[in-house]
Amino acid sequence: MIKIGHRGACGYAPENTLKAFELAISMGCSVVELDVHVIQGELLVIHDESLERTTNGLGLLTEHTLEYLRQLDAGEGEQIPTLREVIELIDHRAEINIELKGPDTAVPVNSLLLELCARGWSASEFILSSFNHQELALGEPQFRRGALFHYESEHYFEVTSRLQAWSLNLSLGIVNQQVVDSAHEKGLKVCVYTVNEPEDIQRMRVMGVDAIFTNYPDRL
Ligand code: G3P
Numbered sequence: 001m002i003k004i005g006h007r008g009a010c011g012y013a014p015e016n017t018l019k020a021f022e023l024a025i026s027m028g029c030s031v032v033e034l035d036v037h038v039i040q041g042e043l044l045v046i047h048d049e050s051l052e053r054t055t056n057g058l059g060l061l062t063e064h065t066l067e068y069l070r071q072l073d074a075g076e077g078e079q080i081p082t083l084r085e086v087i088e089l090i091d092h093r094a095e096i097n098i099e100l101k102g103p104d105t106a107v108p109v110n111s112l113l114l115e116l117c118a119r120g121w122s123a124s125e126f127i128l129s130s131f132n133h134q135e136l137a138l139g140e141p142q143f144r145r146g147a148l149f150h151y152e153s154e155h156y157f158e159v160t161s162r163l164q165a166w167s168l169n170l171s172l173g174i175v176n177q178q179v180v181d182s183a184h185e186k187g188l189k190v191c192v193y194t195v196n197e198p199e200d201i202q203r204m205r206v207m208g209v210d211a212i213f214t215n216y217p218d219r220l
């Protein structure tokens with residue numbers, strides 16, 4: 001089972017910071033997951049659309065300039081990183097699952113990744129995912145796609161088929177043996193978030209899940 005560092009190793013370091021991604025690598029993650037928003041054309045790695053939970057800033061991301069956002073403390077003196085900074089830090093040591101969290105992120109993510117792919121990165125180092133399946137459909141098809149769901153749906157496979165997805169990404173609360181088996185029959189990987197407790201990790205292993213997103217990569 002592949003372990004994906006969720007927002008880095010965010011159980012041990014401030015989420016979505018360079019510190020958290022470095023720690024995830026040191027804990028043996030072969031994939032790291034991060035969330036992106038776009039502000040003034042720059043892709044920022046942060047989960048929420050508002051600043052209070054993870055930084056010392058106030059209000060919505062979109063209410064601020066890039067200059068203001070970049071001088072905030074995202075925990076332990078870390079800055080909100082740009083996507084480019086994270087990719088350069090990872091430097092081919094792990095694959096990167098870029099979750100298109102904010103609106104209108106697919107096009108700038110495509111541009112950045114295509115630029116990097118022209119400079120020695122490989123498309124196979126990147127995975128795009130989103131709960132926003134329309135946004136995900138705008139991702140360049142050469143990058144693998146993970147269709148995220150946080151609710152049970154009768155339409156999982158309509159969505160994955162329309163997106164030509166690589167994986168079905170389900171929350172821990174909705175995954176079950178039947179959907180794992182059906183996904184595998186269709187050639188899809190199954191990735192489950194967020195799996196932190198040892199008994200859940202073991203349950204996912206037994207179910208045959210392909211990858212888990214975890215805040216505590218050392219627990220696998
Ligand atoms: O991609 C898995 C997981 O990150 C999705 O939920 O809210 O942590 O971005 P969230």
Ligand code: MG
Pocket residue numbers: 033034035099
């Ligand atoms: Mg995420």
